[in-house]
Amino acid sequence: MASSGKNPIDSWYFDGSSKFKIAKFDPAAKPCTTGSKAGDLARLAELSARIEALQDIFYAEHRRKLLVVLQGMDTAGKDGTVRTVFRALDPLGLRVKGFKVPTPLELAHDFLWRIHAEVPAAGEIVIFNRSHYEDVLVTRVHGDIDAAECKRRYAHINAFEQMLAETGTTIVKCFLHISKDEQRDRLQERIDDPQKHWKLGMADIEDRKLWDDYMAAYEDAINATATPHAPWHIIPANSKSHRSLMVAEILLAVMERLKPEYPAGNPAYSGLKIE
Amino acid sequence: MASSGKNPIDSWYFDGSSKFKIAKFDPAAKPCTTGSKAGDLARLAELSARIEALQDIFYAEHRRKLLVVLQGMDTAGKDGTVRTVFRALDPLGLRVKGFKVPTPLELAHDFLWRIHAEVPAAGEIVIFNRSHYEDVLVTRVHGDIDAAECKRRYAHINAFEQMLAETGTTIVKCFLHISKDEQRDRLQERIDDPQKHWKLGMADIEDRKLWDDYMAAYEDAINATATPHAPWHIIPANSKSHRSLMVAEILLAVMERLKPEYPAGNPAYSGLKIE
Secondary structure, rough: OOOOOOOHHHHHHHOOOOOOHHHHHOOOOOOOOHHHHHHHHHHHHHHHHHHHHHHHHHHHHHOOOEEEEEOOOOOOOHHHHHHHHHHHHHHEEEEEOOOOOOOOOHHHHOHHHHOOOOOOOOOOOOEEEEHHHHOOHHHHHHHOOOHHHHHHHHHHHHHHHHHHHOEEEEEEEEEEEEEHHHHHHHHHHHOOOOHHHHHHHHHHHHHHHOOOHHHHHHEEEEEEEHHHOOOOEEEEEOOOHHHHHHHHHHHHHHHHHHOOOOOOOOHOOOOOOOO | OOOOOOOHHHHHHOOOOOOOHHOOOOOOOOOOOOHHHHHHHHHHHHHHHHHHHHHHHHHHHOOOEEEEEEEEOOOOOOHHHHHHHHOOOOHHHEEEEEOOOOOOOHHHOEEEOHHHHHOOOOEEEEEEOOOOHHHHHHHHHOOOOOOOHHHHHHHHHHHHHHHHHHOOOEEEEEEEEOOOHHHHHHHHHHHHHHHHHHOOHHHHHHHOOOHHHHHHHHHHHHHHHHHHOOEEEEEOOOHHHHHHHHHHHHHHHHHHOOOOOOOOOOOOHOOOOOO
């Protein structure tokens, strides 16, 4: 994604060269839309097929690694993005890792310990459904860490991501951005349907009261950790179909830039006849 | 899968109540076919949709666990089964774990150590692409373990699988059964196309010379470890489309038997209005 301004994705992309101001980004925007929902879904299907073909080669190549980080408020559509965008991929080379409230064992280690254990291996695509960013968002909003500790963590994150990038990992960080009104509707929908209660915790409802603090924490975290080797993409996510389409556009662009190739043939097999 | 004899899958199913004789099973058979390849693919798509719907509930239920073990000779279609059958599932609740030649760290532990670390958690479906069965197949054929050790391992496997079953794991073991001729054609195809060399190792070609030993080892292992709580399914796998169809039929039957249910609604949410 060169910041040429030609691609509609570009103005929603932060690599540290410009400042991210969350208020300027409309969660209801549709920068990638074809003009209709049906058109967007058709385009998503088309992108899926191309992503799938590239993933086959990426897996065979067994050299580079791809890490997609999904962040967003409760109900922002992280699970839905996995379901609609990443289902297209071959499960053989795909892993989804959800990070929940840390366990006592995880808390007994530094905050990157459980993260490092789950980064992609060669040929693998890994999706983080929440991530190490929770440790500069929820902890900060709840006052578990102060501003100085938060700043230290930004530095740890940047060093960690730089190491991953320099050792062959492409990092794609997506902030699924919904409005407070949209979240109200989605939470209410979960409450009104007992079959959806399992997706809900009282903490989600409590956290909503801290909405503005979360937005400020996201703005800070994105500005502090948007780098050329681990950029952030802002995904307007009030529309589910458009959100998935935009993530797929980004994923395809990244994979096309990587230009995966099949490993060279093995000369030892040349002319071999199996009996 | 009751062994009622009504379902075509049943006579390819072993739970220890009858003896498995590998020579009696034709790798070119198509017990589940609709009569045509197009029909089989259409049926597979239909099954996929039903499996997908049940998986959503299985994941939400977050109670039981499902483990699918894929075993078979090189080129038998383990990767292809993952690609064609399990791609239908939501990656959020699916994990594919391939077991390769053990690392020094893995070899420094008992043979079930690396396996136990990867079994499914509540709500999860895990596919083992190769498994602990390698440790009673390849090791035995190559003479790394003797008959007495092999027998001890069968007992360890049975105890381990029983523990998994009693703690909520449904275990589905599939032997993808191809003929020696079919393997020749598939290996030759990989050799003739340099883009497919990455799938091939000289060891695969060497192992082919031990075909009869492998068949005997499979027959023994299946007879020793087919139990009601962890049965084996023999999947005739010369036809790729029929192989996938049969695995999907088995998977759907298992999931229908499990009758997953959404967790009960939380009364605490009743009447709640989000502001």
